[in-house]
Amino acid sequence: MATDYDAPRKSEEDLNEDSLEELKSRRSDKPTAVVEEDESDLAAGFELPGADLSGEELLVLVVPPQADEFTCSSCFLVRHRSQIAREKDGRFYCKECEG
Numbered sequence: 802m803a804t805d806y807d808a809p810r811k812s813e814e815d816l817n818e819d820s821l822e823e824l825k826s827r828r829s830d831k832p833t834a835v836v837e838e839d840e841s842d843l844a845a846g847f848e849l850p851g852a853d854l855s856g857e858e859l860l861v862l863v864v865p866p867q868a869d870e871f872t873c874s875s876c877f878l879v880r881h882r883s884q885i886a887r888e889k890d891g892r893f894y895c896k897e898c899e900g
Contacts (some may be wrong), residue, residue: 872899 868871869882875898886899 875899 856894866879870879871882871885871893872879873884873895874892875894878895880895884895884897885893888893
C-alpha cells in the first residue's frame with residue numbers, strides 16, 4: 802500500500818476517535834462496479850474437445866489445380882510452377898523440400 806509522507810499525521814487522540822463501526826461504514830459507502838455476465842453467452846463461443854459435430858456441415862469450395870500450379874510429391878502442397886526445384890519420373894518437388 803502506498804504511503805503519503807506529505808500528509809499530516811494523526812495523533813493518538815485522532816486514531817482513538819475512529820471507531821471500528823465508523824471505519825466499516827466508510828468502507829461500505831464506496832460505490833463498486835459490478836459487471837454481470839451471462840454464463841451461457843460466455844460458453845457459446847467455446848468448443849470442447851470430443852464434442853459431437855455430426856450435425857455440422859463444412860462448406861468449402863474445392864478448386865482444381867490451375868495450369869500454373871503443381872503438387873509437390875514430398876510435402877503435397879500446391880505450389881506455383883516457379884517453385885519447382887526438380888522433376889523425377891513425372892513427379893515435381895518444390896524448392897523447400899529440395900533445399
